[in-house]
Amino acid sequence: MAQVLVFIDNPGHAIKKSSQELLTIGRSLGTVAVAFNGELNDDVAAALGANGAAAIYRPSADDLDDYLVAPKAAYLAAAVAASGASTVLLENSFDGKEIAARLGIKLGAGVITDVVAVEPDGTAHKSVLAGSYTTTAKATTAVSVLTVKPNSVTPEPAEDPSTPEILTLDVPAGSSSAAARITGRKDKPASGRPDLTEARIVVAGGRGVDGDFGPVEELADALGAAVGASRAATDAGWIGHDAQVGQTGKTVSPQLYISAGISGAIQQKAGMQTAKVIVAVNKDAESPVFEIADFGIIGDLFKVLPQATEEIKKRKG
Structure with a gap:
C-alpha cells in the first residue's frame, strides 16, 4: 500500500x-x-x-x-x-x-x-x-x-x-544556518470567531460598509462565521489586513460566503469563488458579484443584514 x-x-x-x-x-x-x-x-x-x-x-x-x-x-x-x-x-x-x-x-x-x-x-x-x-x-x-x-x-x-x-x-545540519530568523512575534487578539481560511461560513464586507463593520460582525456572530473583507476595506483601515479575502489576501472556500457591499472585482473573486454557496448584498444591480452569486439581494446592507441577523437569532431560539 x-x-x-x-x-x-x-x-x-x-x-x-x-x-x-x-x-x-x-x-x-x-x-x-x-x-x-x-x-x-x-x-x-x-x-x-x-x-x-x-x-x-x-x-x-x-x-x-x-x-x-x-x-x-x-x-x-x-x-x-x-x-x-x-x-x-x-x-x-x-x-x-x-x-x-x-x-x-x-x-x-x-x-x-x-x-x-x-x-x-x-x-x-x-x-x-x-x-x-x-x-x-x-x-x-x-x-x-x-x-x-x-x-x-x-x-x-x-x-x-x-x-x-x-x-x-534528526534535522539536517546546516538547514537553518542561512535561513531567515524570526526576531519577534505579536499575538493576534482573540475574537472568538473561527479562523478565516477554515471557516464553514464567511461574512465579508467591502467599500459599501463605509467604515462600519457592525452589521457584518453581528451577522457573522449569529451564524458562528468568520469575518472577511475586501482590499478596499482593509486599505481604508476599517478592519485588519488579516481579514482580507482576494488575490492579494487570503483564499477561502467555505460552504457559505455572504458578500456585503463588495463589488466583486476579479481580485475579490480570486479569493472566494470556490465557495459552495455565494450570497451577495449590494445596492448596485450591475455589480459584477451578482454574476457569480447563487443568491443576490439588491438592497442596502444596513437594512438587509440586521433583518437577517434578527431572523437567525429568532430561529435559533
Whole structure:
C-alpha cells in the first residue's frame, strides 16, 4: 500500500480541522504517517491516531519556529526519506506552498498547489484562474507534493483508530544556518470567531460598509462565521489586513460566503469563488458579484443584514 506523509505544523492543544481534512485524504491514498512540528501532548497524539496516523515523526531540533520555512522543508525531506512516502500533503497556506516548493526542489518531486480534491490514484483536482476552472493534474515523479485548500473534504475519523509509533528525526545540519530568523512575534487578539481560511461560513464586507463593520460582525456572530473583507476595506483601515479575502489576501472556500457591499472585482473573486454557496448584498444591480452569486439581494446592507441577523437569532431560539 502507498505511503502518505501529512505535514502538521503547530496545532496547539488540538489538531486543526484542516489537518483532519489532510488526514482524511491521506487515508484514501494509503498508509498515513505524520511529520509533526509543535508540542505533541497525549491528547494530540491520540487524536492523530484516531484520524489514522500509523506513525508520528518529530524533529530533533526544537527551534524550527524560530526561522522561516527552510528548516521545515529540510525536516520534511528527512521525514519523506524515513517514511518512504510517495505522496506528501500540506496545507495550502503561504507557508505550506513555499515549503512544498522547497521540498520539490530537494526531492526532484512534482508539486501541485491549490488542490481541491485527490483521487485514490493520486490524480489531483486543482482550482485555477481565480477559481474559474478546475483542472486535473498528476505528478509523474516518484514523489508528489500536494497543497490542499481547506474545506475541500469533510473530515472523518478512521474506522480503525491506531496507536501511532512516535519517532524522532534528526534535522539536517546546516538547514537553518542561512535561513531567515524570526526576531519577534505579536499575538493576534482573540475574537472568538473561527479562523478565516477554515471557516464553514464567511461574512465579508467591502467599500459599501463605509467604515462600519457592525452589521457584518453581528451577522457573522449569529451564524458562528468568520469575518472577511475586501482590499478596499482593509486599505481604508476599517478592519485588519488579516481579514482580507482576494488575490492579494487570503483564499477561502467555505460552504457559505455572504458578500456585503463588495463589488466583486476579479481580485475579490480570486479569493472566494470556490465557495459552495455565494450570497451577495449590494445596492448596485450591475455589480459584477451578482454574476457569480447563487443568491443576490439588491438592497442596502444596513437594512438587509440586521433583518437577517434578527431572523437567525429568532430561529435559533
